[in-house]
């Protein structure tokens with residue numbers, strides 16, 4: 001399938017780091033993605049039917065990811081619950097996969113809450129997070145029996161007034177990690193005040209504590225979870241049930257192999273990028289212990305699993321990106337192809353039919369590094385290729401770096417960016433330029449090793 005990129009030829013006499021082409025960063029591909037790429041017709045038929053860029057979702061892979069997290073809990077002998085961090089992808093088929101595979105959903109708006117309910121996730125399976133929530137969201141969350149991570153004392157007061165004694169609001173207190181500059185969570189003094197408010201209102205049922213850390217460090221999560229167990233024991237002494245600790249999301253995804261990521265980091269420079277662009281940082285696209293393996297690592301650290309068991313604490317996790325690992329990709333059609341030169345050497349500058357809003361890394365002033373796959377596969381020579389969007393902004397580029405595509409791309413070819421379901425595909429999309437928002441196509445396994453497809457009904 002042309003997925004094994006050959007290495008880039010460097011002009012005789014030139015230093016390796018003077019190549020105008022970035023090193024290859026082939027993405028790990030799931031079996032379903034290989035089947036899709038190997039199908040002689042399906043991608044072209046979908047591109048024809050959609051008439052513009054589109055996303056492809058494969059929800060069985062979401063089910064697989066949920067089951068892997070469940071297995072990590074089971075192997076560690078821990079009572080655990082998965083809540084999908086819904087902001088990572090709006091597709092209805094993901095919430096449906098959660099309902100079908102025993103996962104809850106972590107929501108932060110009325111829109112996310114109602115979308116999850118509509119896909120069959122029950123109210124009691126919802127976690128409601130987000131900073132200082134509006135009354136409407138709190139009221140709906142309390143009505144549906146959702147677990148509400150309270151971020152602020154005023155919010156807790158309002159919730160106490162909204163909820164009823166016969167159906168108390170189920171509450172976690174979101175904790176501000178020590179020495180953190182986050183705008184979310186409560187300080188130790190605020191936590192004491194929150195415990196007092198909860199003690200004073202029978203309409204509040206304090207079920208535990210939560211945090212969400214940025215970054216991807218397993219040890220930091222394990223250690224903070226240990227502190228939250230202590231918070232639970234203290235709250236129990238005050239008469240609260242306090243049975244749940246939520247450690248939020250931030251489980252990594254492994255997009256590319258270690259050697260490719262290392263070589264990229266060691267050699268990256270402006271000479272690889274269209275117009276000499278440079279970026280300060282990149283997402284860690286190689287992640288050695290991703291997803292459920294990272295959960296197992298957290299549970300092992302200083303026997304967190306044992307401490308959860310001994311204290312009868314349920315561990316909640318809120319993975320967004322990791323629940324979508326290898327569950328989707330994004331397809332653009334090449335509209336045009338120019339030849340440009342850098343340092344006297346030619347490269348291709350493509351225009352595709354969509355925008356970088358469907359590949360959100362620009363949000364973080366960075367670039368999505370897993371290489372797009374050029375379809376169909378045909379013989380040719382490796383060609384350094386940058387990818388621009390169908391907009392009138394010079395800066396709207398999908399790939400500034402010159403990706404070593406296995407041949408020269410031509411108008412009508414498809415370019416498939418792999419593993420885009422987690423945050424890449426729809427976080428930033430808008431109808432900029434009055435271009436339609438790319439639809440999501442859901443693939444279903446059909447008899448005879450075929451796919452059938454539907455449009456996502458989110």
Ligand SMILES: *Cc1c(COP(=O)(O)O)cnc(C)c1O
Pocket residue numbers: 085087088106129130211212248249250251318319320321322
């Ligand atoms: C964003 C977010 C998540 C999901 O984070 P990922 O990095 O996608 O796993 C979970 N919980 C909270 C509170 C969040 O804000």
